[in-house]
Amino acid sequence: MRWEELDREHCSLARTLSVVGDRWTLLVLRECFLRIRRFEEFEQRLGIARHVLADRLKKLTEAGVLEKIPYQERPRREEYRLTEKGLALYPALLALLDWGDEYMSGKKGPPLLRRHKACGHVAHAVPTCSECGEPLDARAMTAEPGPGAPAGFVVPQRPSKSAVDK
Amino acid sequence: MRWEELDREHCSLARTLSVVGDRWTLLVLRECFLRIRRFEEFEQRLGIARHVLADRLKKLTEAGVLEKIPYQERPRREEYRLTEKGLALYPALLALLDWGDEYMSGKKGPPLLRRHKACGHVAHAVPTCSECGEPLDARAMTAEPGPGAPAGFVVPQRPSKSAVDK
DNA sequence: CTTGACAAGTTCCCTTTCGGAACCCATTCT
DNA sequence: AGAATGGGTTCCGAAAGGGAACTTGTCAAG
Numbered sequence: 001m002r003w004e005e006l007d008r009e010h011c012s013l014a015r016t017l018s019v020v021g022d023r024w025t026l027l028v029l030r031e032c033f034l035r036i037r038r039f040e041e042f043e044q045r046l047g048i049a050r051h052v053l054a055d056r057l058k059k060l061t062e063a064g065v066l067e068k069i070p071y072q073e074r075p076r077r078e079e080y081r082l083t084e085k086g087l088a089l090y091p092a093l094l095a096l097l098d099w100g101d102e103y104m105s106g107k108k109g110p111p112l113l114r115r116h117k118a119c120g121h122v123a124h125a126v127p128t129c130s131e132c133g134e135p136l137d138a139r140a141m142t143a144e145p146g147p148g149a150p151a152g153f154v155v156p157q158r159p160s161k162s163a164v165d166k
Numbered sequence: 167m168r169w170e171e172l173d174r175e176h177c178s179l180a181r182t183l184s185v186v187g188d189r190w191t192l193l194v195l196r197e198c199f200l201r202i203r204r205f206e207e208f209e210q211r212l213g214i215a216r217h218v219l220a221d222r223l224k225k226l227t228e229a230g231v232l233e234k235i236p237y238q239e240r241p242r243r244e245e246y247r248l249t250e251k252g253l254a255l256y257p258a259l260l261a262l263l264d265w266g267d268e269y270m271s272g273k274k275g276p277p278l279l280r281r282h283k284a285c286g287h288v289a290h291a292v293p294t295c296s297e298c299g300e301p302l303d304a305r306a307m308t309a310e311p312g313p314g315a316p317a318g319f320v321v322p323q324r325p326s327k328s329a330v331d332k
Numbered sequence: 333c334t335t336g337a338c339a340a341g342t343t344c345c346c347t348t349t350c351g352g353a354a355c356c357c358a359t360t361c362t
Numbered sequence: 363a364g365a366a367t368g369g370g371t372t373c374c375g376a377a378a379g380g381g382a383a384c385t386t387g388t389c390a391a392g
């Protein structure tokens with residue numbers, strides 16, 4: 001399977017990854033959420049090769065995650081800003097960040113803390129059920145085919161037949 | 167910046183991406199959460215080149231996200247299972263999945279629905295504040311240096327100086 | 333008028349990684 | 363003995379990435 005085929009997969013994760021599932025893309029988005037908007041700023045902060053940066057910004061723009069907004073004419077210069085679609089990636093970034101804080105920090109602890117403006121506490125994100133509000137974990141959900149499922153789609157429900165689930 | 171340098175970055179997102187920030191790795195993890203555990207199963211379901219799969223499984227195992235568990239001796243065969251550290255990636259996968267459902271589904275809607283066992287409803291994840299329980303979005307948080315911050319670390323707080331924030 | 337600076341790319345070359353297919357190896361089945 | 367099974371490794375050509383130099387449009391300084 002190639003990159004270009006990913007977005008035709010019948011899987012929302014695969015489709016998401018066709019947009020953001022790349023080495024640099026999520027780091028570019030991290031910068032966007034930190035209010036970085038200009039080509040040179042991205043380049044200097046990330047140490048990314050310029051043509052790779054140009055490619056990622058172009059793809060993110062085409063995907064509707066970023067938009068180019070002119071901030072001056074003559075010479076025309078544009079900066080990149082998150083769209084609504086891009087802002088909606090925040091929960092995903094936050095979840096990855098929280099995992100890194102928890103499992104990848106050194107002895108000293110996480111390098112960056114996030115404080116919830118509304119309550120004033122240093123906080124992390126807890127995924128909760130949109131319907132009942134209870135916290136969710138890996139085993140709290142079951143999968144089932146949805147309206148966009150291809151014909152004959154099967155959701156694997158059990159471990160490999162000869163394996164005994166612990 | 168190269169791959170190998172990513173895990174030395176003072177950023178939890180970069181460190182997380184040094185483990186899972188690759189084209190295939192998150193798809194391998196998707197399969198893990200669907201209870202796929204064996205080399206051949208991963209290969210057939212993903213259509214990934216075998217040596218790339220071997221490499222990703224090795225790296226995930228070394229990172230402590232998966233562990234190899236023997237399911238038979240003579241010949242010795244092992245399968246890959248999520249560790250606690252791996253299971254803790256569920257919120258991140260779920261957030262990416264939900265974003266894909268929302269923004270990348272075709273007209274027909276998402277291909278796979280997730281039902282919350284506890285309440286019985288089809289649901290998605292809502293990130294909420296660990297301290298006050300309110301839902302979080304992109305602008306609800308501020309960043310500040312934490313205990314693991316490098317000396318002289320600066321959190322960008324404002325847009326580029328000449329830009330007017332909309 | 334020429335030179336320089338700036339921002340945002342683009343081009344070039346060389347190295348690394350990937351996709352696809354073939355091959356390997358220990359063990360069991362027929 | 364020969365084929366099958368599971369989990370890899372090896373090889374090749376193609377694609378992507380790293381790094382540096384070059385381009386373009388415009389203004390400001392000398």
